[in-house]
Amino acid sequence: xxxxxxxxxxxxxxxxxxxxxxxxxxxxxxxxxxxxxxxxxxxxxxxxxxxxxxxxxxxxxxxxxxxxxxxxxxxxxxxxxxxxxxxxxxxxxxxxxxxxxxxxxxxxxxxxxxxxxxxxxxxxxxxxxxxxxxxxxxxxxxxxxxxxxxxxxxxxxxxxxxxxxxxxxxxxxxxxxxxxxxxxxxxxxxxxxxxxxxxxxxxxxxxxxxxxxxxxxxxxxxxxxxxxxxx
Numbered sequence: 001x002x003x004x005x006x007x008x009x010x011x012x013x014x015x016x017x018x019x020x021x022x023x024x025x026x027x028x029x030x031x032x033x034x035x036x037x038x039x040x041x042x043x044x045x046x047x048x049x050x051x052x053x054x055x056x057x058x059x060x061x062x063x064x065x066x067x068x069x070x071x072x073x074x075x076x077x078x079x080x081x082x083x084x085x086x087x088x089x090x091x092x093x094x095x096x097x098x099x100x101x102x103x104x105x106x107x108x109x110x111x112x113x114x115x116x117x118x119x120x121x122x123x124x125x126x127x128x129x130x131x132x133x134x135x136x137x138x139x140x141x142x143x144x145x146x147x148x149x150x151x152x153x154x155x156x157x158x159x160x161x162x163x164x165x166x167x168x169x170x171x172x173x174x175x176x177x178x179x180x181x182x183x184x185x186x187x188x189x190x191x192x193x194x195x196x197x198x199x200x201x202x203x204x205x206x207x208x209x210x211x212x213x214x215x216x217x218x219x220x221x222x223x224x225x226x227x228x229x230x231x
Contacts, residue, residue, distance in 0.1 A: 004045040007222050008033075011205070015216075018209035029209055032077050032198070034219030036061070040068040042223055047072060055079040055098070055217055059086045062093070079159075079198075079217055081134050088112050091120050098159040098198050098217075101125040101134040103147045113152025120152060123159040123198055126181070128174040132163045138181050145189045157196030157214070158182050168207035175199055175211035182212070 001009075011031060019026045033046045034055040043054055043065065052073055056062040057080030066076075078094040082105060090097060091112045100106050100122045113120045127135035136144060148155070160178040165171045178199055186194040200208025202221035209216070 002045050002048075003224075004042055004222060005049040008046065008049040008051055011216075011218060011221060014206050015209055018206045022210050024209070028214055030215050031222075032079070032215050032217050033222050034079060034201075034217050035065070035223065036219060038219075038223045040065050043069060043074070044072070046222065047074065053077055053215075055219075056094075057081075059083075059089060059093075066093070077215075084108055091116075095121065096156065096196075097122040098215075099123070099125045099134070100148075100153075101136065103144055106148050106150055106153060110150035110152045113150075118152075119154040121154045121156055123157050123196060124148060124155065125159045125161065126178065127161045128177065129163045132161045135159075135161050138177065141181070142184070145185055149189065155190050155194060157194050157198065158185070159198035159215075162199075162204075165204070168204040171200075171204040172207045172211060175204075175208050175213065179212040 015029050016026045019029065030053055031051050032053040032055040033051050035043050036057045046054065053075045055077040075095045076093060077096050077098060078090050079098045082090055082099055087108050091109060097120065100109060109120045109122065124141065125135035126138055126141055127133055158178060160174065162171050162174045178197060182197050196214045197212055198215040198217060200213045200216045202218050205216045205218060
């Protein structure tokens, strides 16, 4: 068994255990393998281990991998910050965009969808604290939510970025806050098609599952440590 497959099997066991604790169906949780810095052959191993959702942070790196991987049955997720000049290419190539982090960017993707007459599936990126990078602060999102409703964006849920913390329990409060915000937005603004919560990474995904995550963005726990990649 390859190291990648072994790691994925371990992750699946943790997911099953976390779901059992809170009475969830493990089938409602998907692993998005974040392949930043990983070679294409490692992505093939991920597919062979039964994970078809692959996340990329940089469009340039994705493009190089796509040429090698061809028409393999991959569901590509864009999980990095979207540069406006790459928005059309991102919309064309990814099955889900996790990282729409401003009203301006939502308007850009809506224009792209209208031009192609095709809805763009996306998540709203939120951040828990200003030091957590890009995204809406929860308080800002509640006031901006109606401005984000665009005809050509199919809003699927939230993607949460947490500030640096140590371990699953330290992150649990952020996961709970994200779930509560998700439920409010689903009820008050976006409706029943709002189904996804993208949160939890290699060091804290067990708590994320217990608190309602449906998409886990896991890289290091699958591929090991990697050098940073620049766009």
